[in-house]
Amino acid sequence: MISREDVYHIANLAKIEISEKEVDNFKDEFQSILEYFNILDEVEEDVEPTFQVLPLNNIFREDKSKESLPRDEVLKNTRHVEEGYFKGPRVVE
Amino acid sequence: MEILTVKHWKERLEGEKAYDLVLEIFDKIEKSKLNAYITLNKEDALKKAEEFDKGELNGKLAGIPVAVKDCITTKNLRTTCASKILYNYIPPFDAHVVERLKAEGAIIVGKTNMDEFAMGTTTETSYFGVVRNPYDLDRVAGGSSGGSGAVVGREAVLALGSDTGGSIRCPASFCGVCGLKPTYGYVSRYGLIPYANSLEQIGPMASCVEDLILLFEVIAGKDDRDSTNAGKEFKFERREKRLRIGIIKEMGARDEVMDKFYESVEMIKSKHEVDEVEMPSFKYALAAYYIIAMSEASSNLARYDGVRYGYALDKLDSWTKYFSKVRAEGFGKEVKRRIMLGSYALSAGYYGKYYLKALKVRTLVKNDFVKAFKDFDLLIAPTMPALPFKIGELADPLTMYKMDVNTVPINLAGVPALSIPIGFVKGLPVGMQIIGNYFDENTMLNFALWLEKQISDGGR
Numbered sequence: 001m002i003s004r005e006d007v008y009h010i011a012n013l014a015k016i017e018i019s020e021k022e023v024d025n026f027k028d029e030f031q032s033i034l035e036y037f038n039i040l041d042e043v044e045e046d047v048e049p050t051f052q053v054l055p056l057n058n059i060f061r062e063d064k065s066k067e068s069l070p071r072d073e074v075l076k077n078t079r080h081v082e083e084g085y086f087k088g089p090r091v092v093e
Numbered sequence: 094m095e096i097l098t099v100k101h102w103k104e105r106l107e108g109e110k111a112y113d114l115v116l117e118i119f120d121k122i123e124k125s126k127l128n129a130y131i132t133l134n135k136e137d138a139l140k141k142a143e144e145f146d147k148g149e150l151n152g153k154l155a156g157i158p159v160a161v162k163d164c165i166t167t168k169n170l171r172t173t174c175a176s177k178i179l180y181n182y183i184p185p186f187d188a189h190v191v192e193r194l195k196a197e198g199a200i201i202v203g204k205t206n207m208d209e210f211a212m213g214t215t216t217e218t219s220y221f222g223v224v225r226n227p228y229d230l231d232r233v234a235g236g237s238s239g240g241s242g243a244v245v246g247r248e249a250v251l252a253l254g255s256d257t258g259g260s261i262r263c264p265a266s267f268c269g270v271c272g273l274k275p276t277y278g279y280v281s282r283y284g285l286i287p288y289a290n291s292l293e294q295i296g297p298m299a300s301c302v303e304d305l306i307l308l309f310e311v312i313a314g315k316d317d318r319d320s321t322n323a324g325k326e327f328k329f330e331r332r333e334k335r336l337r338i339g340i341i342k343e344m345g346a347r348d349e350v351m352d353k354f355y356e357s358v359e360m361i362k363s364k365h366e367v368d369e370v371e372m373p374s375f376k377y378a379l380a381a382y383y384i385i386a387m388s389e390a391s392s393n394l395a396r397y398d399g400v401r402y403g404y405a406l407d408k409l410d411s412w413t414k415y416f417s418k419v420r421a422e423g424f425g426k427e428v429k430r431r432i433m434l435g436s437y438a439l440s441a442g443y444y445g446k447y448y449l450k451a452l453k454v455r456t457l458v459k460n461d462f463v464k465a466f467k468d469f470d471l472l473i474a475p476t477m478p479a480l481p482f483k484i485g486e487l488a489d490p491l492t493m494y495k496m497d498v499n500t501v502p503i504n505l506a507g508v509p510a511l512s513i514p515i516g517f518v519k520g521l522p523v524g525m526q527i528i529g530n531y532f533d534e535n536t537m538l539n540f541a542l543w544l545e546k547q548i549s550d551g552g553r
Contacts, residue, residue, distance in 0.1 A: 013437065091411075
């Protein structure tokens with residue numbers, strides 16, 4: 001059973017702030033979705049996983065730099081700029 | 094209503110100015126009730142039309158209006174993924190497929206509406222509102238490429254969609270058009286805003302198979318910027334051959350859809366060998382698909398941090414608070430649901446139970462396809478298990494997920510599949526899904542051409 005505490009824990013893992021009201025909705029939805037996922041318990045363990053369907057391995061290219069985008073183009077979509085750099089939130093409290 | 098094809102459009106271009114024809118398309122869009130576009134590219138499209146009229150625009154798609162799904166990046170043209178978190182994003186570059194469209198002279202009409210981050214089957218999760226079905230405005234156009242499905246042949250000639258678990262085939266089926274999900278790796282994903290990288294492909298949507306082939310030839314091919322790109326170009330070759338065709342027993346539908354499907358099967362039997370095929374792993378495919386898609390989404394969507402682009406807050410708080418708040422305000426409900434469940438499936442203690450198990454199912458699904466293609470050239474099934482839904486009909490998330498049951502096994506295995514219209518039930522379109530072996534789009538498209546002709550000759 002998924003509890004309210006579980007939902008807060010999952011929201012914290014995902015770093016999404018949720019309100020009191022949302023918790024109850026998510027709790028019931030997660031419960032029924034995860035119950036449905038339990039069908040996989042029937043599947044045998046002794047199978048290799050497939051991460052990627054094509055038989056491609058280590059696609060390399062020559063280590064040569066190409067022209068990159070102009071700085072003002074790259075910065076035009078942000079609100080927080082300082083001296084030609086992105087400005088992010090404080091990481092260390 | 095007249096449905097536009099490339100052939101028909103080219104005939105009109107011989108007698109009329111591209112500028113006037115393109116203007117006509119925009120008039121139609123501005124009066125439209127479908128809500129199929131998020132952003133229009135009117136000024137640029139009209140400029141391109143003028144270039145065509147002066148003989149300065151050349152290529153395989155010269156002068157042809159093409160719509161682009163809004164998760165495909167277009168330089169200097171707003172690209173939102175139908176999300177509030179990207180409502181103001183103006184990309185500084187083009188996706189590989191958009192470069193190819195432009196190189197072939199296509200006129201880009203605008204960006205089509207979709208489910209937010211392609212997470213949905215009805216476009217009801219779009220921040221910009223639901224796309225309506227051209228055959229019944231109270232019903233959905235399907236999703237997630239609902240806008241592209243709705244505009245094909247109506248408010249554009251061709252369209253690009255993307256398909257992670259059925260997002261091209263579902264709207265193709267619901268809107269009565271053709272749509273192809275190519276073999277994984279055939280089309281570069283460079284510039285496709287990712288939802289679940291290991292599952293998704295960009296693909297063509299068109300009102301007839303011939304147009305589908307044309308657009309696929311343009312977009313398929315080598316690109317070093319996508320490391321999962323197979324590096325193959327596509328060139329269609331016409332072939333007439335008796336084929337061995339398998340009906341997948343596990344892919345069902347409601348009776349009314351099934352009856353229509355079997356009408357076409359009878360037609361197919363007149364020329365081809367048809368038998369049933371069992372795919373036992375498909376019982377687990379839907380659960381496995383959702384676990385993999387959600388897990389990949391939880392990692393992919395971590396890029397929306399409110400720092401470099403997209404929705405942002407005025408005040409930069411501490412990192413955790415800022416990041417959590419931007420995402421709370423910027424993402425819609427379905428996106429949050431999938432990110433959270435994906436984070437859960439990958440978290441300590443659950444990785445083996447959910448994620449790893451889903452990847453094992455993927456192996457089983459792939460093996461079932463490999464086995465089936467030893468006996469059959471193509472596999473068929475109804476594309477969707479039901480007729481287009483009423484808007485609001487699928488309120489519960491799990492009920493909605495279950496509507497993808499016939500489309501998701503294809504993405505798990507990475508094989509190609511297309512949907513073509515096979516007629517109408519109660520005035521609503523029904524689609525048949527045609528599934529091929531890896532990189533064997535040629536056999537699928539030849540068969541689709543043949544079937545399309547039988548259906549139009551046989552009447553509806």
